[in-house]
Amino acid sequence: MTADPGGDAFDAIVIGAGMSGLYQLIRLRELGMRALVLEAGTGVGGTWYWNRYPGCRFDSESYSYGYSFDQDLLAEWDWTEHFAPQPETERYLNRVADKYDLRRDIRFGARVASARWDEAARSWSVALEDGTRFAGRFLITAIGALSSPTMPGFPGIEDFRGASFHTGLWPKEPVDFAGKRVAVIGTGASGVQTIQEVAKTAAQLTVFQRTPNWCAPLHNGPITPEEMAEIRTRYDAIFARCRETFACFLHTADPRNTFDVTAEEREAFLEKLYSEPGFGIWVGNFKDLLTNRAANEVVSEFIANKIRARVHDQRVAEMLIPRNHGFGTRRVPLETRYYEVYNQPNVLLVDSRATPIERITATGIKTSAADYDVDIIVYATGFDALRGAFDRIDFRGAGGVSLKAKWEHGATSLVGMLQEGFPNLFTLLGPHTALGNIPRSIEFNVEWVSALLRHLQANGITRVEPTPQAVAAWMDHVAEVARGLLSMEVDSWMTGVNSNVAGKQVRHVARYTGSAPTYRAWADDIAARGYAGVALD
Numbered sequence: 001m002t003a004d005p006g007g008d009a010f011d012a013i014v015i016g017a018g019m020s021g022l023y024q025l026i027r028l029r030e031l032g033m034r035a036l037v038l039e040a041g042t043g044v045g046g047t048w049y050w051n052r053y054p055g056c057r058f059d060s061e062s063y064s065y066g067y068s069f070d071q072d073l074l075a076e077w078d079w080t081e082h083f084a085p086q087p088e089t090e091r092y093l094n095r096v097a098d099k100y101d102l103r104r105d106i107r108f109g110a111r112v113a114s115a116r117w118d119e120a121a122r123s124w125s126v127a128l129e130d131g132t133r134f135a136g137r138f139l140i141t142a143i144g145a146l147s148s149p150t151m152p153g154f155p156g157i158e159d160f161r162g163a164s165f166h167t168g169l170w171p172k173e174p175v176d177f178a179g180k181r182v183a184v185i186g187t188g189a190s191g192v193q194t195i196q197e198v199a200k201t202a203a204q205l206t207v208f209q210r211t212p213n214w215c216a217p218l219h220n221g222p223i224t225p226e227e228m229a230e231i232r233t234r235y236d237a238i239f240a241r242c243r244e245t246f247a248c249f250l251h252t253a254d255p256r257n258t259f260d261v262t263a264e265e266r267e268a269f270l271e272k273l274y275s276e277p278g279f280g281i282w283v284g285n286f287k288d289l290l291t292n293r294a295a296n297e298v299v300s301e302f303i304a305n306k307i308r309a310r311v312h313d314q315r316v317a318e319m320l321i322p323r324n325h326g327f328g329t330r331r332v333p334l335e336t337r338y339y340e341v342y343n344q345p346n347v348l349l350v351d352s353r354a355t356p357i358e359r360i361t362a363t364g365i366k367t368s369a370a371d372y373d374v375d376i377i378v379y380a381t382g383f384d385a386l387r388g389a390f391d392r393i394d395f396r397g398a399g400g401v402s403l404k405a406k407w408e409h410g411a412t413s414l415v416g417m418l419q420e421g422f423p424n425l426f427t428l429l430g431p432h433t434a435l436g437n438i439p440r441s442i443e444f445n446v447e448w449v450s451a452l453l454r455h456l457q458a459n460g461i462t463r464v465e466p467t468p469q470a471v472a473a474w475m476d477h478v479a480e481v482a483r484g485l486l487s488m489e490v491d492s493w494m495t496g497v498n499s500n501v502a503g504k505q506v507r508h509v510a511r512y513t514g515s516a517p518t519y520r521a522w523a524d525d526i527a528a529r530g531y532a533g534v535a536l537d
Contacts, residue, residue: 009034009036009134009135009136010033010034010035010036010134010135010136010137011028011033011034011035011136011137011138012028012033012034012035012036012136012137012138012139012140012453013035013036013037013038013124013126013134013135013136013138013139013140014028014035014036014037014038014140014141014142015037015038015112015115015126015139015140015141015142015143015393016037016038016039016046016141016142016143016144016147017037017039017041017044017045017046017097017102017106017108017142018044018045018046018047018048018049018093018142018144018147019046019047019067019093019438019439019442020046020142020144020428020429020442020445020446021037021039021046021142022037022044022093022096022097022100022102023067023069023442023443023446024140024142024428024446024449024450025037025100025102025105025106026100026102027446027447027450028450028453029105030450031450031453031454031457033453035105036105036106036107036134036136037102037105037106037107037142038106038107038110038112038126038128038134039106039107039108039109039110040109040110040111040112041108041109042108042109043090043094043108044093044094044096044097044102044103044106045089045090045093045094046093046142046144046147047144047146047147048086048089048090048093049090049093050147050149050168050169050170051086051167051168051170051190052086052087052090052170052171052172053086053165053167053168053170053190053193053194053378053380054175054177054193054194054197054198055085055193055194055196055197056085056086056167056170056190056193057081057083057084057085057086057089057193057220058083058084058089059083059189059218059278059279059333059334060083060249060278060279060437060439061082061083061249061250061277061278062079062081062082062083062084062223063079063231063235063238064238064239064241064242064248064249064250064437064440065084065089065437065439066079066092066439067096067439067443068235068239068440068443069443070099073095073096073099074232074235075232077092077095078223078225078228079223079228079231080222080223081220081221081222081223082220082221082222082223082277082278083218083220083277083278083334110128110132111128111129112126112127112128112129112393113127113128113129113393113394114126114127114393114394114395114396115127115139115393115394115395115396115425116394116395116396116400117396117397117398117422117423117424117425118135119398119423121135122137122423122424122462122463123135123136123137123424124136124137124138124139124424124425126139137424137462138424138425138426138453139424139425139426140425140426140427140428140449141389141390141425141426141427141428141429141430142428142429143389143390143393143429144389144429145385145386145429145431145435145438146382146383146385146493147168147383147388147389148383148384148385148388148389148391148392149166149167149168149169149381149382149383149384150381150382150383150384150388150498150500150501151166151379151381151500152185152357152379152381152500153500154357154358154359154360155358155359155360156359156360156361157360159360159361159362160360160361160362160363160364160377161362161363162363162364162374162375162376162377163175163375163376163377164376164377164378164379165376165377165378165379166378166379166380166381167186167190167191167194167378167379167380168190168382168383175376176201177198177201177202177376178201178202179201179202179203180202180203180375180376181202181203181204181206181364181373181374181375181376182198182202182204182205182206182374182375182376182377182378183205183206183207183208183364183365183372183374183376183377183378184198184205184206184207184208184378184380185208185352185357185365185377185378185379185380185381186208186209186210186379186380186381186382187207187209187210187211187212187213187380188213188331188333188380188382189213189331189333189334190380190382191207191380192213192215192333192335192338193333193335194378194380195207195338195341195380196335196336196337196338196341198378199341199344199346199347202346203346204346204347204348204374205341205346205347205348206347206348206350206365206372206374207347207348207349207350208350208352208357208365208367209319209320209349209350209351209352210352210353211322211324211353212319212320212321212322213322213330213331213332213333214300214303214322214325214327214328214330214332215332215333215334215335215338215339216274216281216282216303216332216333216334216335217274217275217334217335217336218277218278218334218335218336219275219276219277219278220277220336221277238250239440242437242440243440243516243517244517245283245516246283246436246515246516246517247283247434247435247436247437247515247516248434248436248437248438248440248441248516249278249279249283249436249437250278251278251279251280251282251283251284252283252284253283253284253285253286253287253289254269254284254285254286254287255287256286256287257286257287257288257292257295258286258288258289258292258294258295258298258299259294259295260286266286266298267302269286270285270299270302273285274302274303274306278334279332279334281303281332282327282328282332283436285299285328286299289327289328290328290329290485290486290487291484291485291486293326293486296326296327296328296329296486297326299326299327299328300322300326300327303327304321307320307321307339308321310339310340311339311340311342311343312343313342313343316342316349317339317342319349319351320339320342320349324490324491325490325492326486328487329485329486329487329489329490329492330487330490330492330494331492331493331494350367350372352367355367355368355369355370356368360377364377365377381500382493382498382500383493384498384500384501384504385493385494385498385510386411386431386493386496386510386511387407387411387431387496387510388501390403390404390407390411390427390430391404391407395422395425397419397421397422397423397425398421398422398423398465399421401421401422403419403422406421407431408503409508410496410508410509410510411430411431411432411510412471412475413427413430413431413432413466413471413474413475414466414470414471414474414526414533414534415432415433415448415474415519415522415523415526416429416430416431416432416433416434416445416512417430417433417445417448417449417523418464418465418466418534419466420465420466420467420468420471421465422465423463423464423465424463424464424465426449426452428442428445428446428449429441429442429445431510431511431512432474432475432478432511432512433445433512433519434512434514434515434516434519434520435511435512436516440516441516441519444520444523448523448524448527451527452464452527452531452534455527455531456536459536461536461537462537463535463536463537464531464534464535464536464537465534465535466533466534466535467533467534467535469533470526470532470533470534471533473533474522477514477522478509478512478513478514479509481512481513481514481518482509482513485513487513488507488509488513491507493510494510494511495507495508495509495510496508496509496510
């Protein structure tokens with residue numbers, strides 16, 4: 001498989017064997033292309049391979065999350081829960097890899113260090129960290145939007161003598177928390193899920209919270225065989241629903257504004273959403289939730305009162321209520337009895353903004369106020385989102401230009417998938433592709449790229465790159481749809497801010513905030529007009 005860097009050993013090289021990489025490989029084979037997938041891990045699954053921390057699971061309904069392209073797979077796979085846990089999802093993706101015999105074209109343990117465009121050869125030279133090189137006409141990144149774990153910059157992390165883990169790099173072997181003193185640093189989505197599970201068995205759990213998040217109940221439950229059989233009869237309608245909603249979930253915004261209804265009607269509607277499974281309380285709420293400050297304050301106070309009702313100690317309850325952002329303006333973690341955890345005598349919440357962590361010691365964590373001796377530290381400190389996985393690979397385009405340098409002040413693209421100055425590079429989940437229920441976006445993006453590759457094959461074209469004018473028009477649209485959103489006033493990975501990553505402290509439009517149907521319409525229009533705005537040579 002090793003190839004000379006100047007050669008054209010493969011028609012296409014794919015980086016990553018998660019959901020997008022697996023599906024892209026299937027489509028490349030259908031095009032008759034010689035394809036190679038490079039995967040850093042030892043197995044397939046991407047997110048569901050790396051994130052095996054306690055409590056990790058979907059927050060999209062399982063039957064809306066899996067692949068839709070294979071009717072046989074839909075008929076044979078049984079989801080056991082409405083929101084499937086990580087082990088089940090990893091098994092599902094291994095089933096896909098088995099069914100399509102995908103592993104023969106995947107090289108595991110292959111972490112990509114660099115990728116360089118060779119203009120003379122019209123191909124990409126891809127180097128692994130071990131020095132092995134491959135060449136391919138087309139390079140496709142399937143590296144995910146949340147796949148580059150970040151550690152905090154506390155001094156002394158290496159000094160700790162106990163066990164420590166990042167939620168995004170969890171070991172394959174089970175971790176036993178029973179009878180242990182455990183610290184969890186971070187209360188984002190992975191922190192919330194981890195805390196719920198660790199609190200069940202740990203002798204003492206100390207949660208270090210810098211920024212509380214608005215959380216809402218998941219309301220998960222098992223799927224009986226009878227329910228699964230009924231779900232199968234509705235798959236066409238389920239996926240049709242996902243295609244028409246704003247973020248590809250089964251939920252979408254209510255057509256009413258918050259103050260279109262009486263206070264009593266509003267309260268009843270919010271109670272209904274709070275009692276239902278999934279993201280309805282976030283993406284199925286009143287349509288002005290994320291644009292009208294007064295409306296957002298009403299919903300935020302509703303959720304705050306739920307927290308106060310669920311947490312016995314009102315001092316702790318107030319610590320868990322966000323003060324620096326309104327409900328839904330950051331990603332909303334879904335939880336199962338998360339707030340009740342803080343009623344347990346073995347759980348302590350530490351406000352690490354009021355009493356910052358100063359260092360990690362040999363025996364635990366030292367804050368400005370106290371020392372906490374622990375046996376295990378869990379870093380639930382998230383990811384260098386959207387751009388992080390790209391920044392860790394040295395991409396060099398035409399003229400040796402660095403992608404990281406080009407994106408220093410914010411990523412640019414054409415529909416998130418084509419990069420000016422980087423010919424024959426396709427970024428399946430690049431910045432400014434549609435997010436939400438990501439597998440639905442993955443399928444569209446893979447099919448869009450595959451259709452473009454088919455067009456290139458049919459017309460003998462070997463070089464493709466977006467024009468500067470097309471990129472500028474798309475980025476103008478990205479900026480326009482973000483205008484007026486309350487989320488743009490909040491520091492989060494969705495606005496490009498990560499306090500654990502140097503140079504990422506200034507807000508900008510880091511993601512596409514428009515609807516998935518609008519995103520697809522843009523991409524489809526480009527294709528329908530003979531790939532207008534794309535230089536084909």
